[in-house]
Amino acid sequence: MKKTHILGASAASAALALGILAAPPASAAAHQGGLHFGALQFDGPGADRPQTNAKLNAEYVDIHNNTRSAMQLKGYTVRTDSGFKATFSGSFVLGAGKTVRVRNGQGTNTASTVYRKANNFWFNNSKGGVTLYAANGAKKDSCSWKANGRGYTTCH
Numbered sequence: 001m002k003k004t005h006i007l008g009a010s011a012a013s014a015a016l017a018l019g020i021l022a023a024p025p026a027s028a029a030a031h032q033g034g035l036h037f038g039a040l041q042f043d044g045p046g047a048d049r050p051q052t053n054a055k056l057n058a059e060y061v062d063i064h065n066n067t068r069s070a071m072q073l074k075g076y077t078v079r080t081d082s083g084f085k086a087t088f089s090g091s092f093v094l095g096a097g098k099t100v101r102v103r104n105g106q107g108t109n110t111a112s113t114v115y116r117k118a119n120n121f122w123f124n125n126s127k128g129g130v131t132l133y134a135a136n137g138a139k140k141d142s143c144s145w146k147a148n149g150r151g152y153t154t155c156h
Contacts, residue, residue, distance in 0.1 A: 034066060034067060034140070034141075035063060035064070035065055035066070035067070035071060035094075035132065035140050035141065036063070036064055036066065036132075036140070036141040036155070036156055037061055037062065037063060037064075037130065037132060037141050037142075037143045037155035037156065038061075038062035038063070038064045038099060038154065038155060038156065039060075039061070039062045039152070039153075039154055039155070040060070040061045040062070040123075040130065040143055040145065040152070040153050040154070040155055041058060041059055041060050041061075041123075041151060041152050042059065042123035042124070042125065042128065042145050042151055042152070042153065043059075043123070043125040043147070043151030043152075044057075044058025044059050044151060045058060045151070048121060048125070051119075051121075053105045053106050053107075054105075055105075056103075056104045056105030056106075056118065056119070056120075056121065057103045057104060057105040057106075057107060057115070058104075059103070059104040059121060059122060059123050060101050060102060060103045060104065061078060061101075061102050061130055061143075061155075062099050062100070062101050062102075063078070063094065063099065063100050063102065063132065064098075064099045065094040065095065065096060065097065065098055065099070066097065067096055067097075068096050068097075069096050070093050070094065070095045070096055071093065071094050072091065072092070072093055073088040073092045073093065073094055073100075074088055074089060074090060074091060074092060074135060075087065075088065075089075075134070075135025075136075076088045076132065076133065076134055076135055076140075077132070077133045078102055078130060078131075078132055078133075079130065079131050079133065080122055080123060080124075080128060080129070080130050081124075081128050081129040081130070081144075082122075082124060082128065084118075084120075084122040086102055086116040086118075086122075088114070092109075092114070095111070098111075098112070099112070100112060100113065100114060101113045101114075102114055102115075102116060103115050103116065104116045104118055104121065104122050104123075105117070105118065105119075125147060125151065126146070126147045127144070127145060127146045127147065128144065128145060129142060129143065129144035129145070130142065130143050130144075141155070143155035143156075
C-alpha cells in the first residue's frame with residue numbers, strides 16, 4: 001500500500017505565488033511562535049463505512065503559521081505514527097498568521113485547504129500521533145490523541 005501523498009499548490013491562489021521567505025526559528029513548535037498544529041479531526045462524524053470521499057475529507061489537521069512572515073512549505077511533511085504521510089510540493093506558501101487545513105481525501109487545493117488525495121483513512125480513531133517535519137527533516141511540531149467521544153482534539 002502506497003502511503004505517501006504529495007500536496008500541490010493551487011495556481012488560482014495569489015497567496016501561493018509568493019517567493020521563498022525566511023525559515024521559522026528553532027522554537028517553531030511552541031504555540032507562541034512558529035509553525036504548529038492546531039485543530040485535528042482524527043475520527044470524522046458517523047461510521048467510517050461505507051467509505052466515501054466526504055468521510056475521508058472529514059479527517060484533517062490544521063497547520064498554523066504564527067509568525068510575522070509567510071513561510072514556504074515545499075518539502076514539509078505531515079507524518080502519522082502509523083506511517084502515512086503527506087508532503088507539500090510546488091511553491092505552497094502559508095501567509096503570516098494564516099492556517100492551512102490538510103484534508104485526507106480528494107479535492108481542489110486552495111490557499112487555505114490542501115488535500116492529501118488519498119483513498120484511505122490516515123488517522124487511527126482510538127489513539128495516535130502526527131508530526132510535522134521541515135523540508136530538511138527537522139521536527140517542527142507533534143500532536144497525539146486518544147479517543148474522546150468527539151473524534152476531535154486541539155493540539156495547542
